[in-house]
Amino acid sequence: MKPVLIFTTGALIPDVTIKGRPDDVGILDRMDVPRAFKRSTVLMTTAQVEQVYDVARRSTTWCS
Known part of the structure; x- marks a missing residue:
């Protein structure tokens, strides 16, 4: 599974080249996110899900 960069702004990728x-x-x-998950055939292991959760819950992961 390759890394994914997701733009979660209120509009479609604004001011990004x-x-x-x-x-x-x-x-x-x-x-694109729902469609990408629906057509994905890759399943993450429990360890991978825990690793993503660990990174996602850190405040330093996100910028404002």
Whole structure:
């Protein structure tokens, strides 16, 4: 499963220029997220889910 960069603003990727899409990173806007999960065949292990949860709950992970 490759890393994914998700833009979760109120609009579709505003004021962002993507000059080149790296082959090993997915880039989604908030409208793409449900569709991407529905068509994904990859399942994360319990350990992977716990690792994501650990990073996601840290305040230092997010900027405002």
